[in-house]
Amino acid sequence: MDSVKLVEMGPRDGLQNEPALVPAAIKIELVERLADCGFAYIEAASFVSPRRIPQMADSSGVLTGIRRREGVVYSALTPNLQGLQAALAAGADEVAVFTAASERFCQRNINCSVAESLERFAPVLQLAHERGVRVRGYVSTVLGCPYEGNIAPAAVARVAGALYRLGCHEISLGDTIGTGTPRAAVAMLSAVRQEVPLVRLAAHFHDTYGQALANLYALLEQGLRIIDSSVAGLGGCPYAHGATGNVASEDVVYLLHGLGLETGVDLDRLVATGRWVSLQLGRENGSKTGRAWNG
């Protein structure tokens, strides 16, 4: 049976962008619940500057506090060598680096050019590989940039190809501001797969304009089989102006099961987890399937 690899982003990309500071105990329980749902890959922590992103300051405690489940990869975002060392010390199974397809977004987000970001990643990848740890690469703004507007597919392909040649085993293509639509997504993927094999590519879409599932469906039709999502659509209040939560895992799983694609995820449990975490955070549930699901 045809299947899709899901990468659950809620504990990291989700909580990192929530206004509330979430206690480590809740984060740990969230990760454990997600593993119990059947996710085999969970991004659980981020070793970024605690001054810039206080939400992730307790990442070491979270990563070491998780009751590990056999067969699940617990990964962490590591922008530099210092972050990587902390992630390795805390027992991250895999790490991730991030840059952008847009120069101006890269400058504003991580204070360097895209080329400089790639140079910074070289020693991160080298040390990670010495320790036998795989590295995932994120490319932001692949379908639009808040400063530059439309992004040329060739620009995305260039950055994705560079990350792949640097040694990233998987490249996750982020529609950071959620402005993409299906034909643009297909054009972008067509350019990127000239540089990176399709089996190494993930779609990381935000649902800001409600387009994420349509875009994912378009890329599934092209053969893409790795999708990033966040339980309950965590990441930014879903009802605020310009909210930019990740596409909700529940909606993605509903789509995939409807398409006859296997995920390994139990949707009943996932819906329960999304409702639980929404309650913990005092937020509306950002998943339509999560709100409507009745078993």
Added chain:
Amino acid sequence: MDSVKLVEMGPRDGLQNEPALVPAAIKIELVERLADCGFAYIEAASFVSPRRIPQMADSSGVLTGIRRREGVVYSALTPNLQGLQAALAAGADEVAVFTAASERFCQRNINCSVAESLERFAPVLQLAHERGVRVRGYVSTVLGCPYEGNIAPAAVARVAGALYRLGCHEISLGDTIGTGTPRAAVAMLSAVRQEVPLVRLAAHFHDTYGQALANLYALLEQGLRIIDSSVAGLGGCPYAHGATGNVASEDVVYLLHGLGLETGVDLDRLVATGRWVSLQLGRENGSKTGRAWNG
């Protein structure tokens, strides 16, 4: 340029399913604003039993109260001859009848079998045609029924074909409970187009599980070019358990324009109208594009 015909359902299928009783003056302003947005087809009223659906009891007043805009079709739902006569007296440009693909849904919704519903429509269609008024046909539960579960594409094709042969010029295929996913939608359309020409078919999808845009994109890829939607996703509180609003017009227009398909609708004005009506109804805006749009 390739274009899509949009059928705006907010004033009828939307408001009919809102808990609040909306004053006629607001309904009239809503219809006028939607015409100003560029919609050329607006379902504005419903001549059903006011005991069963009190929200629509003022339909004559609404339809006669609208300042008409040249080139816009103002339609009304008319389940029977009595409704048709009232709709014609109030100046409806076009009318619509509705049945279902599911026997049990038909029984519970309009208290007769599907075959009996078709018999009832025959005199409605005859009188409408004598008056030179076109009739649209709705088929509910085309991708799932709350009582019967999955619905066979052949069952949908049978009812759609019967409505078409009765004289309906357009058949609108409703995923009433929003449970459909793209491959099921494509299979359903493939069966129906054996009975009804594709150019006569509309997709009427509810976004209960967040699947509507993915399903619409799948059918657009098959060549379908008529879509029903509701401004602000009107129809049932969008955040209640099992809410079943129509897919939001703003999200559909965003998708279509992104695909390079012309709609004639001004998205800035549409977003403003969605925000206005949400405020009038004291409800959250059910459109993600409506919440995020910044011009």
